[in-house]
Structures are given as C-alpha cells and as structure tokens.
Amino acid sequence: MRAGKSSRLYTAISSAAVAAALVISISLLALASPRARSQSTGSAPNGELPPEPPTHPTRVTINGNAMAARVIAIVPPEYPKELQDAKVSGTVILRAVIAKDGSIMELAPLSGPQQLWPSTMDAVKRWRYQPTVVEGVPVEVSTTISINFTPGKTPRYEQQGAAVPQTAAAMDPQLHADILRLIKATHLEETMRDYGRQMMETMRPSIEDSLPQNADRKKIMNEVQSKMMAALQSQAATDQIVMVYAKYLSDDDVKGATAFYESPAGQRFNSVSTQMEDDLSQSGEEFAMQNLGLILKGLCATHPELRGKADFCQKASHQNSAFRAPYVTPARPRIPALAGN
Secondary structure, eight states: OHHHHHHHHHHHHHHHHHHHHHOOOOOGGGGSOOBOOOOOOOOOTTSSOOOOOBOOOSEEEOOHHHHHTTEEEOOOOOOOHHHHHTTOOEEEEEEEEEOTTSBEEEEEEEESOGGGHHHHHHHHTTOEEOOEEETTEEEEEEEEEEEEEOTTSOOEETTTTOOOOSSGGGSOHHHHHHHHHHHHHTTHHHHHHHHHHHHHHHHHHHHHHTSOTTSOHHHHHHHHHHHHHHHHTSHHHHHHHHHHHHHHOOHHHHHHHHHHHTSHHHHHHHHHHHHHHHHHHHHHHHHHHHHHHHHHHHHHHHOGGGTTTSGGGSTTHHHHOTTTSOOOOOOOOOOOOOSOO
16 A cells, blocks of 8 residues: 555656646746836826836846857957966956946956956957847946966966856846746746646645545645745746746747747737647647558568568458557646637
8 A cells, every 4th residue: 555655656746847847937027127216306287296217227247157158359368478487377257347338348357366467357358248238228247257377378268158057147138038028928927827736636636645644634735735836936936947948049039939929820829739739749649550550561561570470460450459549648637728819
C-alpha cells in the first residue's frame, strides 16, 4: 500500500514540475510604470487637480554582460611594453554611465592595477553603444566594463561574448518591456492561471492520498493550492518566463510576434491554438499509424527473412495487428478560449 502511495505521489510531483514550467501567471500591474506626483499646486477650472503626467526613468542600471551585446564601437586600450615587462597584469573594472546617444558620459575606475587605469579610461571614453530605449524614451545606463590585461596579449574586453543575463533585472529594459507586452497580447496570464487550477485539481487526489489519515486533508490541500497559485502569480514566476523568451527571441522577434498577436488574425489564432494543437496531434498520429501498416506490409514482400517470423507478416495480421489502430492521446484539461474571437 505504501509503495502504491509513493508511486502516486511521485506521479503527482512530476506532474507538478511540468505544470510549474507551463503555468506562469504574469503580474503586469507590479511592473507598471510609476507616476510622479504633480509639481503643480494649481487647480483645473472645475476645481479638480489636473491629471498627473506619466514619468519615465532617466537612468537605468544594466549589468556589463547585457551591455556587451550593445557595443557598436570599441577602441582597444594601450598596454605599455614597460608594464608588460614588469608583469603588471589583471582586470581593470570601470564604472560607466552611457548617455542617451550611446556615448560614454561618465567613467571611473573601480578595481584593477592602478598603472593601467589611465590607458584603459582613455580608450573606453571613445567607445559607443546602441542607445537604450525604455517605453519609447531614450535613457542613460549605469553599468560596468571589464578589460583583462595579460603580458604578450592584446587587452581583452572580458564581457564581450559573455553569457546572457541570468536575471530579468539584468536584461535590456526595452527587451524586458517588449516581452511583457507580448505576454499580454497572447493572454498568457489568464490562460496559464486557469490551466494551473485545472492541473492542481488533477493532482489533488494523489497528493491527498499521501497525507496521513488523521490529517485534515481538505484544509491542507486548500492551503497547498492557495500557496501554489500565489507562487505562480509572483514576480519570480514572471521573471522566469521573461528569461525564457529572451533566451530564444531577439527584440525584433518579440516586436514582430506582438504585432501579429495584437491583430484580429492573431487574436483569433491564439483563441483556437489549443484546439488546433489537439487536432494536429491526433491527425498526425492517425496518419503515421496508417502509413506504418503499409510500410510493414511492404517489408514482408521485400525481406523474405521476415516471413513467418515477424508478427506483422503473419496472415491476416493487418486485420488484427496492434499497428493498425491509431493511438489515442489521453484527454487533458481543456483551456477555455480567452482571447477575442
């Protein structure tokens, strides 16, 4: 009995892992741009205060790895021979502020051999980056730049070609904003929230069965479901799905997809995509199984060594063979069409 319970619990946990990878509810309100309080003390003609205009950040912080992809002009720093001969080496790290036009507007050393600071700063001052835009407005960027010096080698920009940012906070803010817009256009928040509830109901019996008999199972399961749904609607869950999108899509890809999904055709496609996926899966399985029977029958004719030995070559096997009947995909929770038709 215990082994059966453990098996069912393992199945439930495995299903939960799959669901957690899919069920990501997006808390877009938490990411909405803040509004500054009005500086005006005047009143509108009707006595009401004028509406507060939206504000945008003038400077954002992005890590060095993310900004490395936006460099468009690099001037290598000089590495004086006398310093190489003296074995002066290491990594110089600079704090930089990149202007709205992509030029370097502020630069200061943070660490590294002090003898290499002047040549490094002289070179980096001439670097250029692609301008960074947030919600259509150019912004300044605070970041770091790391240059490695090794005797006998050309100084190397360490962050160039580095791994993509590992957190949503380290991403290009424009890409981050565009991905959130795509998520909204595809109604992922509503769809995954409903799918998450259905998955929890599917797993509930297996999880309940693993609880002690004397436990208040209903109360405990309600608490599990409540906490799971809260986790799936958290900022951490939002950041996870944003990072997955950023791993596979460029900003141009995201904008192109958003333009489609915000169109009437895209909204219609999104509303029927789940049903289409099921139909395509079933028809594909049926087509494959039908052709498999013909292929096996042909092998019996062209390979004498199979005759009388392979089950599918026996007389009337094509009437009774397991290959003949198409495989039917087990039913899964249906996600209601949430997009406009």
